[in-house]
Amino acid sequence: MSGYNAVLARNTENAPAGIGPYSQTVAFSHYNNLSAQLPIDPKSGKLTAGGVKEQAEQCFKNIKAIVESIDHVMSDIVRITVFVTNIKAVDAVDEVYKTFFPTYVPTRTTVAVAALPMDALVQVEALVSNGEGTIPNAPQSGDLIKLTNNTANAPISALSAQAVSFSHYSNLSAQLPIDPKTGRLVTGGVKEQAAQCLKNIKAILESIDVPFDDIVKTTIFLKDISDMEAVNEVYTTFFPDSAIARAVAYVPARTTVEAAALPMAALVQIEAVVSYGDGTPPQLVEDRHGIIIEANNTENAPKDPLSTQTVAFSHYNHLSAQLPIDPKAGKLVAGGVKEQAEQCLKNIKAIVESVDHALADVVKVNIFLKNIADIDAVDEVYATFFPGGVPARRTVGVSALPEGALIQIDAVVGNEEGTPPIVK
Incomplete structure (x- = not known):
């Protein structure tokens, strides 16, 4: 960089x-x-x-x-x-929180x-x-402010804001399938619950005047990974949301994992990271308008019609979670967790390089493991891709992963050049 x-x-x-x-x-x-x-x-x-x-x-x-x-x-x-x-244990954690x-x-x-x-x-x-x-040696706007927001059209919690905007991003609280009028889970199965989660996200975005297609990354937590197809049916009715997005078939980057359990015994919970082109005051006018979303896919990593491999906005690239799939064969690589970890990281490297970046630009890595005891084996491989150990990291053990994989990895990458308006 x-x-x-x-x-x-x-x-x-x-x-x-x-x-x-x-x-x-x-x-x-x-x-x-x-x-x-x-x-x-x-x-x-x-x-x-x-x-x-x-x-x-x-x-x-x-x-x-x-x-x-x-x-x-x-x-x-x-x-x-x-x-x-x-x-x-969440109630006990909340007391401390x-x-x-x-x-x-x-x-x-x-x-x-x-x-x-x-x-x-x-x-x-x-x-x-x-x-x-x-x-x-050149401090930016050190007096940028956070903008917090809650709307009655989505579930309200005393323990979290629905949206917090800072600079060019809005981060939303993960949405449960709660009807904001009743404060209870909606009736029905996983399809109805997925629709309510996405409705809640949409209501929050509308309350801050942000279009639904400004979402750059979603994370879907499922109680049962086998419900993914049903959730995908609902998901495609929300994405793409506008004529412009449909014209280019834009869908956000995405991560899907199975949770052991979710609050209120929900079947699904969805989190979103959203672009915020206007920025938060007092950013300069020239830094606050016309910034575009840049979505990118490469043949050198696995493709998915429901997610973009990487979505850049302003100074960050958000990558979809990578499974250990060989992009040429379209199947999981042979071998154990080491081979699978290596393929995940190869896929991330291919995506990062396809947008003219390097692994040294990665700022955060999230690792999801089928067996938490595999972390030492994964670290052996990981250290060959990140020898300086620079990215921040999260590692959790999950009940199941798509395709029956042993590991899944996603990443957040710095985007030094930003995403200014394209001049034709």
Whole structure:
């Protein structure tokens, strides 16, 4: 990359060192991407003693230490993701959560997964605003403001904002299939629930004057991965949403995984990351209008009609989760988790290179494993692609993955050149 926007990886001794080849936080442009924090005591390097409350508190203490080490505060967090191994533990986590966010609340996703590294009961991840930006020796608009939003047309929670915009992105809380009028799950099966999740997302976007087709990435958490085809039927009725998007067959990048359980015993939950072309004040006028979405697919990685391999907007590229599929054969590669991890990363590398970037531009990696015990084997392969351990990272064990894969990986990549209007 050029010296315009720099990938800035940082670590502090006041939070646990990574248990793999990754950094605690990686800043690029106006966001800090934090690695998911386990309940590890940074002094001992071991899990903190106690139950889920004590573990949740340690996770948040670690996040706070990282945030403060880069001269930020907890209210700069725009999104929190909570992973638990028992959905019934969420109430205990919430008690702790409230003490760290007594007034302002970020957007939030909560999901139960099959397993977490080190047999932890909880793991917490944060995305943090970075008002000063990452232009070396040339601070950007350090007084950029966050815009939080709630509408009565979507479910309201005291523990999370529906949308938090900062700079050129809006991050939405994961939407459950809750009817906002009744506050209860909609009746019916997974199709009806998927439709309600997407309706809620659409209502939130309309409340901030953002079109549905400005979504750049969705993450779908399913209670049963075999419901994916039914969800896809509904999904295609929402995407593409406009004549312009239909003309180019635009669909966002996407990740789909099976959750062990979801809040309120829902069958599906959907999270969205949205482009925000107007930016948040006081960005300069020339930085706030006409920025375009750039979607890209390459023959060198697997294609899916329901997702774009990478969607760039402003200074980020959001990649669809990559399965260990050989793009030539269209099938899972032979072998075990090492071979599958290598293919996932090869696919990511092919996509990144197809948009004239390099793996050194990757700021965040999310790894979903069928067996959490495979992480050491995965790290052997991972270190050959990221020898400096720069990207921030999240690793969770999931109940099942599409195609019966053992591993799935997605990534967020810096886009130094941005996406200005195309001049013909």
